[in-house]
Amino acid sequence: MAVYTDVAADELAEFLSHYDIGELLSYKGIAEGVENSNFLLHTTAGSFFLTLYEKRVAVGDLPFFLGLMGHLAGHGIVCPQPVKTRGGETLGRLAGRPAAIIDFLEGVWPRKPNAAHCAAVGQALAKLHLAGRDFPMKRANALSVSGWRPLFDQAAPRADTLQHGLRQLMSDELDHLEKTWPKNLPEGVIHADAFPDNVLFLGERLSGLIDFYFACNDILAYDIAICLNAWCFEVDHSFNVTKARAFLNAYGRERKLSDAEQDALPLLARGAALRILLTRLVDWFNVPPGAMVKPKDPLEYFRKLRFQQSVASMRDYGVAASGLVA
Template sequence: MAVYTDITDEELAGLLADYALGQALSFKGIAEGVENSNFLLETETGRFFLTIYERRVREADLPFFLGLMGWLAGRGYPCPTPIADRAGEVLKRVRGKPCVIVSFLSGLSARRPSAALCRAAGEGLAWLHAAGEGFPLRRDNDLGEAAWSPLFSTLKDAAEALKPGLSAVIEADLARFDRGWPKDLPAGVIHADYFPDNVFFQSGSFSGAIDFYFACTDAYAYDIAVALNAWCFEPDGSFNITAARQLVAGYEARRPLSGAERAALPILAHGAAMRFFLTRLHDWGATPAGALVRPKDPLEYERKLAVHRASPDLVLFGTAA
C-alpha cells in the first residue's frame, strides 16, 4: 500500500455522498507497499479502506479483482469486501482514477512470523484456493514466467548497477526457466502476493488476507512457492526449513499436494524469487518523486535467487514430514 494520489476533504465528501456510509470522521493515508494509493477511512457507520488504483493495475482487470473478493467473502473467506454505492456500483472514480471502498478487516500481520504462524498462513492459503473454486472469471498471470525475459530486457543496466556481473547470471536463470518451467499443474485462482504484510492473524490463528491486486489464474503450487520465499527466509538470508515444513503442512491440512506439484516446488520457488526481484528492481528506479512510498530493496530477492541457484533442492527439505 502507498499514497501517490491525495484527495481533498471536498473530494472525499463528494465520493461519500454516493454511499450510505455517513460522513467521514477520519481519513489517513497508508504508506506501505508500492502499487496503489490507500487510505484508512472511518465514517459514521464504521471503518473502511479507500483504494485509488494506479501504476500497474489496469482498469480492465478490476472486475476480476473486485469480483473475486466478493466471491471469496460470499463463501466465508475472510477478506475485504467491496462496498456498493446506492446505485449498486462498487467501482468509482476520483481525480479521474478508478477507486473502491472495501470493508475493514481486523487482525495483525506478523513482522517476524513464527513457525506456528507459518503453518496458519499455509492453511489460510489452501482455504483461499478452495474458496476460489468455481469463480467464473479468468485472468492470466501477467507477471508469470513468460513476462520475465521481456521485463529484464529493460532492466539489464539497472542489474549491472546493482551488482556487476548480475545481468549474465539473471539471463542464465531465465534461460533455465524457459527450458523447464512446469506445465499442466493443478491451477485456479491464486493470490500471487501472499506476503506476511498481506496476511492477518488473531490470537495466533489466521484471520484473513488482503491485497488481491495481483490475483490471477495460475498453478496453485506457484502460490505456495511465492509464500515459501516470503515467509521462510531469515533476515540473514538463510532458508528456515522448519518454517517451510510448517507452512506446507498447514497447506496440506486443507489441500494435499500432488507428486507433480511437490517435485515442481524448487523451480517454482526459484522463479517466484525472480518475479519479485525483477519488479522490485523496476520499482527501485521508478518511484515518483514526492510519493509517500517506500520502494522495496531488490537485493533481498537477489540473495534469495542465489540460495535457490546454489541449493535447488533446498525447498524440498521443507516439504518433508
C-alpha cells in the first residue's frame, strides 16, 4: 500500500455520500507497499479501506479483482469485500482515479514469520487455488515470463549502479528462463502477490488474505514459487528449510502436487525471484516526486535469485517428494 494521489476532504465527503457506511470521522494515508494509493477510513459505522487505483492497475481489470474477492469469500476464503454504493456499484472515481471502498479485516501482517505462519499460508494458498477453479472470469498474467523483457529493458541501464554485474546476470537469467519456462502445468487463479504484508494474522491464526491486484490466471505452482521466496528466507537472506517444509507440506495436504509441478518448482522459483527483482528495480528508479512511498530493496531478490539458481530438486527445500505427489 502507498499514497501517490492525495485526496481532499471535500472530495472524499462527496464520494462517501453515495455509500451507506456512516459519517466520516477520520482518514489517513497508508504508506506501505508500492502499487496503489490507500487510505484507512474511520466512520460512524466502522473502519474501511479506500483504494485509488494508480497507473499500473488497468481499469478494465478491476471487475476481475473485485469479482474474485466476492467469489473466494463465497468459498470460505477470508478476504476483503468491496462495499457497494446505494446504486449497487463497487467502483467509482475519486481525485481523477478509479476508486473502491473495501471492508476492514482484523489482523496484522507478521514482521518475523515463523514456521506456523508459513504453514497457514501454504494451506490458505492451496484452498484459494481450489476455490478459484470455477471462477468464470479470466485475466492473463501480464507479469509472467513474456512480460519480463520490457521490465529488463527499463531496469538494465542503471542496474549496475546498485550491484556490479547485475545487468549481465539478469540478462543471462532472462535468456535461460525464456527458453526453459515450463508448459502444460496445471493452471488456474493465482494470488501472485501473497507476500507477508498481504496476509493478516491474529497471533498464528491467519485472519485474511488481502491485496488481490496482481491476481490472474497462470501456473498454480508459480504462486507457490512466489511464496517460497517471500516467506522462507531470513533477514540475513539465508533460506530456512524448516519454514519451506512447513509451507509445502501444508499446501500439499490440501492440494497435491504432481511430479511435473515438483520438477518445475525450482525453475519457477528462479523466475519468481527474477520478476520481483525486475519490478523492484523499475520502482526503485521511478518513484514519483513527493509520493508517500518507500521502494523495497531490489537486491533482496538478487540474493534470493542466486540461491534459487543453486537448487537442484525439492529436497533442497526440505521436502521428500512422496509427501506432495498427486
